[in-house]
Amino acid sequence: MSRQGSMSMRKVNEQGQSVAGSADPGTSICLATFDQYRGLLFSIAYRMLGSVADAEDMLQEAFIRWQQSSEQDIESPRAFLVTIVSRLCINHLQSARAQREQYFGEWLPEPIVTNNASDPFGILKIDESLSMAFLILLERLTPIERAVFLLREVFEYDYSEVARIVGQSEVNCRQILRRARQHIEAMRPRFEVPERKRTDLFDRFLEAVGTGEMGGLLDLLAKDVVLHSDGGGKGVAVPNEVRGADRVARGILGGLQRFVPRNLVRKLGHINGSPGVINYLEGKPHSVVTLEIRDGLIREIFIITNPEKLSHIPPLAE
DSSP states (O other), X not given: OOSOHHHHHHHHHHHHHHXXXXXXXXXXXXXXXXXXXXXHHHHHHHHHHSOHHHHHHHHHHHHHHHHHOOGGGOSOHHHHHHHHHHHHHHHHHHHHHHHHHHSSSOOOOOOOBOOTTOOTTOOSOOSGGGSHXXXXXXXXXXXXXXXXXXXXXXXXXXXXXXXXXXXXXXXXXXXXXXXXXXXXXXXXXXXXXXXXXXXHHHHHHHXXXXXXXXXXXXXXXXXEEEEEEEOTTTSSOOSSOEESHHHHHXXXXXXXXXXXXXXXXXXXXXXXXXXXXXXXXXXXXXXXXXXXXXXXXXEEEEEEOOHHHHTTSOXXXX
């Protein structure tokens, strides 16, 4: 399907609503039920896939199957829809692994703007499981491990429900979850940084980068800081991770001087639940930057310049 998934989904709804309003009450009920759970479905699909476009594609396919199903097949609409989306995502991840391996440079999740003023994708929970760092950790899990972990740990489904959704026994799900936890717990942060401290550190980071002050930037970076950048071969980015405070600081300041347009317009906000910035060039999203902060220092920096991964971000308002 195309990358205009959300637009396609809106077209389906608009068409359905017009039909429902004129002739078919059953269609109206079908649409209303799906819309009731759309936020939950997108929330699961995005965390599973790390892609807005792919998540919307999964919802569109789930909607088609929902329309084609009969009432006799459905005991619980919520369980039915979550099962469809979860299994579609597992299948998609299994087929997408080869594509990820052939991706030019480092693959990062598509960023989502999560300002409090709007929630265009209906994400129910803005927590650590939405952060760039956490979504990258999920990439280390197999598709089935990812599904079981998210359904149990993030969306708090019972083991019996998880087992039915993924088509495994409860015993298998407990074993799968144990393996997934071992992978995740070894790498995830032990505690969250208060929002105020994260915002303050992000502001200081932007100031140091803006002034080109090497010493000020180094003071903010952990010694083992990692710079992640994703251009997908279509935007400015380094092909591999950059590690170490000195190399990261020099890479950021040097890259700004050599490769970043001078006429970017910067807009502060929240990206995947963390302080971030969207840079616009001639009104269109050019790049997104967000940070992972722990123990009062910047541990990871994420820069996305792949235009395809920014296409769902609205243009800069006049």
